[in-house]
Amino acid sequence: MRIRKGLQWVGQSIRRSGRDVVLSSVGIVVGISTLLLFTALGAGVKGVVLEDVFSVRQLEVVPRSMGVAESMANRLLGGGEPGLDDDTLERIRQIDGVTAAYPRMKLTFPSSVRGGRDILGQDLVLELVADGIPADVVSKDLQQTFTVEDCGEGADPCRQPIPVIANPRILEIYNSSLKTSMSGARGALSKLPDLSESMLVGMEARAVFGRSFLGRSARGGDPEERRLRLVGFSAEAIDLGATMPIEYVKRLNAQFGEQGGQDTYHSIVVRVGSNKAISDVVSTLTDDMDLELGGDYQQARRAGRLIDVVTLIFNLIGIVILGIAAVNIMHTFYRMVLERRGEIGLMRAIGATPAEIRWLILGESTVIGLIGGVAGLAVGYGLMGLGDWIFATRVADFPFKPDTLFLVEGWMVAVALTAALVSCWLGALLPALRASRLDPAEALTRR
Amino acid sequence: MSGIETTDLHKRYDDGTRQIHALRGIDLVVDPAEFIAVVGTSGSGKTTLLNIVGGLDRDYSGRVEVGGRDLEQLGESEIADLRNRTFGFVFQQFHLLEHLTVEENVRLPGFFGGDDAGDRAEQLLEQVGLEDTGAASPARLSGGQQQRVAIARALYRNPSVLLCDEPTGNLDRRTGLEVLELFGRLNREHDVTIVLVTHEEHIADMAERIVRLEAGGVVSDKRSDEPIRD
Numbered sequence: 001m002r003i004r005k006g007l008q009w010v011g012q013s014i015r016r017s018g019r020d021v022v023l024s025s026v027g028i029v030v031g032i033s034t035l036l037l038f039t040a041l042g043a044g045v046k047g048v049v050l051e052d053v054f055s056v057r058q059l060e061v062v063p064r065s066m067g068v069a070e071s072m073a074n075r076l077l078g079g080g081e082p083g084l085d086d087d088t089l090e091r092i093r094q095i096d097g098v099t100a101a102y103p104r105m106k107l108t109f110p111s112s113v114r115g116g117r118d119i120l121g122q123d124l125v126l127e128l129v130a131d132g133i134p135a136d137v138v139s140k141d142l143q144q145t146f147t148v149e150d151c152g153e154g155a156d157p158c159r160q161p162i163p164v165i166a167n168p169r170i171l172e173i174y175n176s177s178l179k180t181s182m183s184g185a186r187g188a189l190s191k192l193p194d195l196s197e198s199m200l201v202g203m204e205a206r207a208v209f210g211r212s213f214l215g216r217s218a219r220g221g222d223p224e225e226r227r228l229r230l231v232g233f234s235a236e237a238i239d240l241g242a243t244m245p246i247e248y249v250k251r252l253n254a255q256f257g258e259q260g261g262q263d264t265y266h267s268i269v270v271r272v273g274s275n276k277a278i279s280d281v282v283s284t285l286t287d288d289m290d291l292e293l294g295g296d297y298q299q300a301r302r303a304g305r306l307i308d309v310v311t312l313i314f315n316l317i318g319i320v321i322l323g324i325a326a327v328n329i330m331h332t333f334y335r336m337v338l339e340r341r342g343e344i345g346l347m348r349a350i351g352a353t354p355a356e357i358r359w360l361i362l363g364e365s366t367v368i369g370l371i372g373g374v375a376g377l378a379v380g381y382g383l384m385g386l387g388d389w390i391f392a393t394r395v396a397d398f399p400f401k402p403d404t405l406f407l408v409e410g411w412m413v414a415v416a417l418t419a420a421l422v423s424c425w426l427g428a429l430l431p432a433l434r435a436s437r438l439d440p441a442e443a444l445t446r447r
Numbered sequence: 448m449s450g451i452e453t454t455d456l457h458k459r460y461d462d463g464t465r466q467i468h469a470l471r472g473i474d475l476v477v478d479p480a481e482f483i484a485v486v487g488t489s490g491s492g493k494t495t496l497l498n499i500v501g502g503l504d505r506d507y508s509g510r511v512e513v514g515g516r517d518l519e520q521l522g523e524s525e526i527a528d529l530r531n532r533t534f535g536f537v538f539q540q541f542h543l544l545e546h547l548t549v550e551e552n553v554r555l556p557g558f559f560g561g562d563d564a565g566d567r568a569e570q571l572l573e574q575v576g577l578e579d580t581g582a583a584s585p586a587r588l589s590g591g592q593q594q595r596v597a598i599a600r601a602l603y604r605n606p607s608v609l610l611c612d613e614p615t616g617n618l619d620r621r622t623g624l625e626v627l628e629l630f631g632r633l634n635r636e637h638d639v640t641i642v643l644v645t646h647e648e649h650i651a652d653m654a655e656r657i658v659r660l661e662a663g664g665v666v667s668d669k670r671s672d673e674p675i676r677d
Binding site: 005006009012013015016342343347349351352353354355440444445 | 494498528532536538540542544555556557600
């Protein structure tokens with residue numbers, strides 16, 4: 001039997017059994033839409049958690065923490081606390097799978113900042129938490145200059161504001177939480193405005209380095225007052241605080257911080273090219289180089305596993321529905337085989353082999369699987385659209401609220417269609433075998 | 448042109464309560480282009496004999512040869528090909544598929560087997576006198592017309608042997624005779640071997656040779672007294 005003729009035959013049979021086909025497809029539609037919906041939901045939520053909240057393809061390496069005994073022994077032997085230097089940075093850059101690595105250095109002395117009158121109606125004075133990163137990490141993504149000003153000889157460095165960047169999370173936390181919590185405060189603070197990045201870029205504040213509410217620099221000397229200019233927002237910036245070009249931090253730490261503090265980094269940010277490479281890179285960093293990873297990575301792993309487990313549970317529901325659909329298809333096909341005994345006997349009499357009978361029935365189940373699978377995908381996409389609409393319109397804004405809860409990838413569609421086909425084939429297999437084993441003489445003579 | 452030969456053909460089966468010996472050592476030779484009627488009462492084994500000769504029933508002992516080929520030696524695909532190309536089957540129940548048109552029913556054997564010898568459906572419908580019914584549903588035709596559609600279907604692959612199981616059983620006498628005349632014409636004009644199973648004596652009389660079965664054995668094998676009428 002040629003494929004074209006087989007398809008023709010299957011098409012005719014499907015048209016004849018339209019009601020059975022529709023009823024058989026319902027279970028497949030429900031199963032496939034459930035499978036797609038929850039797989040896409042799991043992937044979408046995991047994507048937000050790992051990419052936006054924890055940024056899992058970006059690891060933060062910190063010096064290995066020492067136990068009390070180890071630390072004391074180290075000091076007695078004249079060694080210092082383990083640190084991250086340029087040599088370590090260069091070795092990390094050489095690891096396979098690492099696409100980039102850059103250092104972070106924190107201010108290691110008390111500082112404060114005053115500002116915000118233009119927007120908040122009054123100046124706020126806060127402890128300044130700041131760090132530094134190489135300017136080229138973010139400068140190309142910013143509209144304003146984020147570089148070290150070359151004051152040159154004779155120029156007054158204090159006239160040049162230090163460019164800083166902030167993390168967009170600060171803005172999200174302000175707009176979604178802080179503003180609300182201050183609505184019952186006295187005075188102008190009760191009417192805080194919604195803020196956007198464009199409103200804040202260019203804003204200046206005054207920083208005092210070497211002195212804050214909490215203390216002064218151990219190095220003594222006069223505190224230094226400098227202007228800070230917010231030049232943009234970047235996810236590379238410190239979570240709560242300000243990030244400036246690392247040369248400023250080195251210079252200020254040398255002036256106000258611990259001796260030699262300008263030569264060691266507090267962490268090194270490592271970018272990994274692909275998710276597959278992460279485990280190898282992590283292994284090299286922790287096992288071979290005796291370094292530790294920041295807490296974000298561990299939290300991301302735990303969160304990712306939790307989401308995987310929840311997604312798996314929901315996927316099992318979809319698989320159970322598909323299993324029930326397969327049983328339903330099996331019943332339908334057994335009934336069809338019974339009803340078509342005479343027809344099957346005739347087909348054998350006019351030249352069909354048992355294998356051709358099998359393939360004709362499996363062909364019908366393939367069509368049911370395709371129809372059910374495609375319809376299930378359509379229903380799944382519809383439910384995702386509905387879910388996103390409800391999420392966007394009925395759920396209040398919160399930090400990292402995504403535009404969509406779902407992430408559909410090509411493999412999910414392929415797996416869903418395959419699952420639809422496989423469940424139909426499994427359902428039709430036994431009836432197809434029974435049909436192919438029918439005694440043609442008996443099938444033709446029994447009414 | 449295929450002749451048929453059975454040698455010491457036995458068929459036993461269990462009907463759930465007892466062993467049935469349906470055929471008891473049948474020795475039969477059907478020459479190519481012969482028109483033979485197998486007659487007998489219900490349960491005499493005539494349909495069983497036809498099914499075995501046509502390759503529909505392969506559970507037997509003895510030897511069956513079609514065109515010199517031992518059916519027992521043929522695989523599933525070879526026996527299917529034999530049913531597709533060498534034999535044409537005509538049944539009492541017609542076995543037309545009502546979801547297909549008359550023309551599609553005639554073409555059914557073309558779905559199976561290898562290369563198609565071309566679409567003969569229209570020509571065959573004309574041959575059986577149903578040239579204007581190709582697009583109709585079989586359900587709209589009379590019993591005699593439906594049986595003629597079934598005959599056209601049996602002839603689609605241009606078989607050399609037509610195996611007919613009570614082909615007039617569901618037809619009135621006049622229509623039954625018309626169908627038999629069609630068989631006679633096919634036999635005379637196209638040298639188609641016809642094996643016709645019937646329990647009606649007047650139908651059997653139309654054949655040139657009558658083999659009578661009783662309780663699974665051949666009790667007589669003789670030329671018909673009344674030759675086929677022109």
